[in-house]
Amino acid sequence: MDGRRTARELPPVTERELAARARGLSSAYIPGGDDPELERTKRTEARYMRLLIGMVLLIVGSGLIVSLVGLALAAGVGK
Secondary structure: OOOOOOHHHOOOOOHHHHHHHHOOOOOOOOOOOOOOOHHHHHHHHHHHHHHHHHHHHHHHHHHHHHHHHHHHHHHHHOO
């Protein structure tokens, strides 16, 4: 070995990694699980998605309206 250490040979640096090593795990791993309130979560996500789409439509629509009004005013000023 030429004196360089690989990433696997470095000591753990976080409390989570230290706790994982103490339990015999090779790295800190947080397993996924089932959401205990899946239906509630889906309803909340759907609400946020509708809100996001509404905000995007509002921003794009207001930009379009402002542009059209600006063009109409500019066309009227030239006459």
